[in-house]
Amino acid sequence: MSYGTQMLFILPELVLTLGSLVLMLAAAWGGQASTRAISYAAVALLIGAGIALAGPASTGGEAFDGLWRSDAFGTFAKILIYIASGVAILIAPRFFADTSGDDLRPEYPVLMLLAAVGMGMMVSAADLLTLYVGLELQSLAAYVLASFMRRDQRSAEAGLKYFILGALASGILLYGISLVYGFSGTTLYSGISAAYAGTKSLGLLFGLVFVFAGLAFKIAAVPFHMWTPDVYEGAPTPVTLSFASAQKVAAVALALRIAVEAMGPATADWRQIVIFASLASIILGAVAAINQSNIKRLLAYSSINNIGFALIGLAAGTEDGIAAVLVYMTIYVAMTLGSFLVVLQMRGADGQPVESIASLSGMSRTRPGLALALAMFMFSLAGIPPLFGFYAKFAVFDAAVRAGLFPLAVIGIAASVIGAYYYLRIVKTMYFDEAAPAFAPSESVVEKGLIAASAVFISPAGYLLIPALSAASLTAARALF
């Protein structure tokens, strides 16, 4: 295959990389004044990258001697990643202008783009080193983004915490990779898969455990979740939004690909790890969220809880299961984007952001539309029908039941009732309690439009998308097997 053809396979990444480099130069010359223009240009680039996905980038197959795979699975994940990154860029200027007193600096959209490139590499990598480079590119961008509000102590703390724990996670992952390489003699997924299919050695098993521990860090699954609440709370809300949506999708997709493509023959071995992480995340995410008073921390625990449910699909280990995880992540992204967009609307009379759950008190009377939207997101996250979040749980539990994992399904769904409690608490605060001072009104049409769009997506109308969604997710999942 000619080098030019292979370049077509990574066209979306090329568009984003070159685009972000150009934008960085523009930012250097344009300075602060160019922020808005660069933001819009960045969104345009993401859309361009999305269009570039249509070609060989989603059907090409292996490229660069097996280091890269362009397939439907990667495309599915990248679409979600680009959408979520685009939203994170769009909502940022207003947030920073209102919050820190500082306007947004133009590096923000550039860093988001670089993170998107890294995430694209993560989900398309077919080699442990490609994966690692992508992961680090994404992580380094994320560390800077987490501490983007320089004058805010919490933001700085979040960045530092994220950096230290993220570095630790990378170390663990790299250690696992080195073990796997040492005992299989290759870093290519295909070669590793062959090694696991052959005689099992203790070294390979150890490698697997360390790789999964590193991945658990990245997807914030219990017991490697402890950085999540602090980072989510401290980071600027648009950044948190991208952590909870784009990054989550990338990390989960990465985990799926490694589990199936590289370590598929060892399914019986990693299934135990996944089942434990899944149930522990569901239960801890639910119980720990109950006493939170900060909405962003609550959403952080909610994301841990949701990752637990997504992992149920992975535990099944079947095509159905992987497709279910993709469906879950799609719906999860919509719910998360919606919830964080509502959090962005929470501003006191002085325009400063408010994050306490108590401030939502009686919002159904002061801001009925917003309260309705948040209530829908909460019921949807709790998985109560007829909202679309129910179908997400439907898909993963269906896969688990088909794979015969009854105890996992029963315990998981019973624990979801605990989770329902804290989602209900938000609804109760908004609908049953006496009205607190109203939030400052918002003029942003973009934010309102995005909230409305996510609300419609997770409303019962979303069920009409099921045929398309399941077809797409199944095609994507088949690409791994």
Place this chain on the structure above:
Amino acid sequence: MDGFPILSLMLVVPLVAAVACLFVDAKTARLIALVATLVDFVLGCLLWANFDQNPSAPQWQFTEYAPVFGRFAWAMGIDGFALMLIMLSVFLMPICIGASWEAIEKRVPEYMALFLLVEVLMIGTFAAQDLFLFYMFFEAGLIPMYLIIGIWGGANRIYASYKFFLYTLLGSVLMFIAMLYMSSVAGTSYIPDLMAYDFPAGVQTWLWLAFFASFAVKMPMWPVHTWLPDAHVQAPTAGSVILAGVLLKLGGYGFLRFSLPMFPEASGELTWLIFALSAVAVIYTSLVALVQSDMKKLIAYSSVAHMAIVTIGLFAFNQQGIEGAMIVMLSHGLVSGALFLCVGVIYDRLHTREIARYGGLANNMPRYAILFLLFTMASIGLPGTSGFVGEFLSLAGTYQVSTWVALLCTTGIILGAAYMLYLYRRVVWGEIKSDDVRVMPDLSRREIALLAPVAAVVLWMGVYPESFLAPMRADVATLLERVNRGNPGSDSKPTAGKPAAIAAYEARVEEVSGHGEAAEGGEAAPAAAHGGGH
């Protein structure tokens, strides 16, 4: 009516009205809600009028099928059971709106929208023919009820709303896993297909228990009934009416639609469990009702006792039992709904549900006293009212299976008479004790308009129950045919006796006709007569 999606239309009307309510003021919202519920009632009447009751008619009528959701379908259709329960829902709904006309003052548009949403979900639950569509409607009902109890409820509303939501959710999720298993094994989620699918007996037990977890909570059966008194007491009047009138029927409907026909063997094996819990429920909750000082709580406990009569009837495995159970459900829906309305009437005047605060209402509220008396008698099961028909059939059916359970559950009728008459005596008879009670005006025209239709139907069902039994007869037969193999049989094993009177009569016949072989004929004839008698 063939091919016209009347069931979907019945869902769309209140749904559209619910959305419309959110954008208008209180007065218009009330009107929209009333009109929408009345339209749905008319549609319901059309449904009943066009329902083919012939035994040869197809079991499922007004079917719609659109596989728009990929993994499951928009499948609608009703049989006689569903028809009757839908009629109950659409009949009670305008009454609920009327009952909230003046009682609800704050946030009226949202209130009306939520009630209309409840109506959509209830009709959907009864009409759904796809397992997962059923589950969605069934579970979604939690959201509006949670909000209704939580926003417009009494002092302890938040605790009650949480308890209601989480209790019922925990019950349902296990059923959901069972549903996933069933659809993956049977390869379909279409309810009529599943009703004909034979699961292995060992699996049936587990599935049955998972469904039982959900329906027992919804029903509610002892000992998982404790959410009910809390929810009832805290809910606004119309909320209690809908809870008692329709939402409690979801459990019974579930047993009828899922547990019995899908798991007949398991139903037979576990009948003892149902019987034991029901017998305890009847006696225990009746005794608890006897000592309540809060009117709503008393009626809530009586609901648990009545629902136990439903469950024993359903698991009697014979025609009387199942028909009786259905009639008890319909009757209880009307009667307890009306009783909650009666409580609401005096609550609106005095703002207390303490029984001790009232007394002597017959003096200044004679019309109220008459209607309340009628519903009290119907609740006790006086012949001529709907309560009698249902309880009699249900207990008669149970008697054929288990004399002991029938005996224990019949005490419920006596205890029911005790607590209801005691309630009536304390509230309506006697002297007026305080001035604020003395000035309470009698029923307004609106209140009469709410209670009179219910009273009429209660008497109709009591005097001519055939109208309500006829649509269900073919379905009961189909159901019995299906579940008969799980029939645990009767606990009484009567042996053919040799009654002296018949033998003597036969002998005399022989003598008169002058036959020589009198002894032989005398032996055979009574035996034949006995065989026919069992």
